[in-house]
Amino acid sequence: MRLPIRMANVLGERTAKYRWFAVLYLLLCFLLLPSLVLGLSLAGWRVMAGVGGPFLGVTIFIAAVNMMQAHSPRYLPTKLQTWDFLPKWMHSLKPLDRLITKATVCCSFSCEAGQNEEQGDEEPISPHTVSVRMQDEFTSSQRKEQLTHSNPVLDCLEEIRPGVAVFKLKGLERCNSTPL
Structure with a gap:
């Protein structure tokens, strides 16, 4: 019972911070991922296992590292204690947010705020x-x-x-x- 509430809370926080996140979430979870799974299943069980196995393994690894970062980071190697060693677009939604807000007119306030953050003017x-x-x-x-x-x-x-x-x-x- 607690896991769905936490997940909904995280999705709500992301949607409040990034307006476009809800649309992206709906497209990914209800259109692109089901279409990908259907296509892989039509290609055969070997293809499904060949693509799904590594994807599932990476997903489990990321979830385990996230849980250990939150609860006991001292047991992780120093490089895995934070995701800062990865490129910014792999551990933050800000680069995608800048791209989407530049491409759309719906977030005119966020563009100005993003420019101020880049310049270092934080008032x-x-x-x-x-x-x-x-x-x-x-x-x-x-x-x-x-x-x-x-x-x-x-x-x-x-x-x-x-x-x-x-x-x-x-x-x-x-x-x-x-x-x-």
Whole structure:
């Protein structure tokens, strides 16, 4: 029971950080991998075992090293204690994120944040600085055109006035005094 909840939590965190991850996950898990397994099974059991065996072995090795890195890294060789010896694209989604955000318009805020991270300019981001930065760069109508969907969090970040925060959810307003 705990494993599916942990897996869902990890997938939710990845999707929250990278918007495109959900689409990639669905394509891989429900289209490409089943098609690959079907194609290999149609080619015969020898081909299926020849490709599936090494793939399964590498997957088990990676899972075992990840578990040992998390629970007892001192038993691993120094090189395997972290994945930093691998190229960045093999242990991080940031290179793929930069590629996808450059190719699409849906993540215009992430592109600016990614450029700031590359330059080494890391300023702390608070709701006030985000909303001021957004107000300086875009008017509200231009920002709505650039966003692909309405995000209630961004609506809440726009409100700088002190007092109770009001969340705008598709025409419904909710504050601390009115429960949903």
